[in-house]
Amino acid sequence: MSYHHQFTGRTEGIHPTAPLRCRRLDGLIGAFWEAEGEAGGRGYYLSANPRISIFFSDVSSIRVAERKGAVRRTGRPMARAFYVPAGTPMWTSFTSPLSFSHLDIHLNPQKMVNLLAPSLGRAAALGILRRPAEVEKTCGLERLAQLMVDEVTMPEHHDLYAESLAASLVTGVLDLRERRTQRAEGRLTRAQMRRIITTFEAGGGRRLTVAEMAEAVGLSESWFSRVFRNTAGMTPLQWQSRQRIDLAKTLLGEGERSISEIADRLGFSDQAHLTRVFHQVEGETPAAWRRAHQIG
Template identity: 50%
Template sequence: MRWRQFDTILAAYWEAVGNPGSRGYYVSANPRLSFFFDDVSAIEVIGEGGPRPMARAIYVPAGMVVQTAFTRPLAFSHLDIHMDLGWAVGFLSGSMSRTDAIRALERPAERADIAGLEEIAGLLVGEIGRPLRPDLYAQALSGSLLAAMLDIGGAERLPGNARLTAAQMGRVTARFDAGGGRRMPVAEMAAAVNLSESWFSQVFKNTTGVTPQRWQLDRRMELAQGLLTGSALTVADIAERLGFSDQAHFTRSFRHAVGMTPAAWRRQRLLA
């Protein structure tokens, strides 16, 4: 690990190795940005919605605990930027109110795609190993990364009007379809379009009229109906393919959404 204390930030560059079954527990008194320079899908973040792959970049508010587990051997490198909260609030207040800046810094964020950001993070790593410029340069790089991670802008301050673009909805749909119809954590849906989970949930409902959870359930029921009429799979097989905990769980969900059990719905369609 190499590190350097600048005026308002501390930047640390790590080269690390993780073994299967290893676990991590991280908490910082300061807001933190982390950028991973390698594929870190072998690291799972443990949360309320179940484990999910680590994103290539994360913003963690002060005091928030991050727990991880390694699923396979991994050698990787990453940059951590610990920042003074007062500096971060002041920096963001240049484009929003102080209240909005504080709120933005209280929400975690993550990005699966760090194209464009990786180069900026690399410049800061260079300043750790071989300082060539004043602290203001490192702080400016950190501010750019913070602004990009939080995805700040006028639209986020108007939650009643904000919508996902067609391209963003396409990326969310593609991410869901790639999972074969299994339930996907909202955090992973948000990561597909580089938004924080809370903000994504707001604009997703503005766009579709339903919550991300309801949208997923509706799509899973559509897939289930297609499998019931277009395949010889048993109800239990369909429940397993779509990621339900068991046949009973699938049957309850299907009956609640469609009004009858999967078996009854299949008989009705086959006899029609």
């Protein structure tokens, strides 16, 4: 199957420590990188095709975000293994110097649909491939990834062997087992909750609709509302009210904005609206809360 690699990468303060090694296979390209990043180093990456990355050391000192300008403000620690859908941008920033190596597998989308559809159905496969995924426990994946690196750097087996390794890595990073467990138990995964939090924070505290929250994790609105309540112990709108009031308290404590300005900053219709929601959550008005928490 033909594969056209369309990838954009721009970096500052990140330098390769060895030549890039690549291997082109049926519907994918495997690439092994060794590099180092300076404190304050940063990168921007965008691919027309989906890809997975598996890192061979701790990379939590790298912050990552999907929106320009958000990486320093709301960026989260980079996971050791993750999947990036086609057309999804990624910005990174190094908080401290780091030497690292990682395996990237750039994928033909149709090849991935053909891999997943026999077990999951075409619609489910397409939905999964549209959603980012992260994996926290990577021990098994790292062993497979090292075998794949061996095949990229010093091929010893038939292409089918390397392609089978790549398929195992893809399905491991997508974590299909966790998705089945999540649906059976009616709960959101940790990765899905992180995605919701990131989407909410990217909006600067303005309220999202339930449909927008559901879309962020690729679920139907009705199913999302059910599993969100099972996970968070409250409805999506109640959870957002709690988050927005926490942001309001931070702004009130800073003392630089009026209550009216804070209401506008967080997307409330007016000061009275903020006051009403604040009182429902905290049991007092924003003005009373500010007076009680003023320093000096």
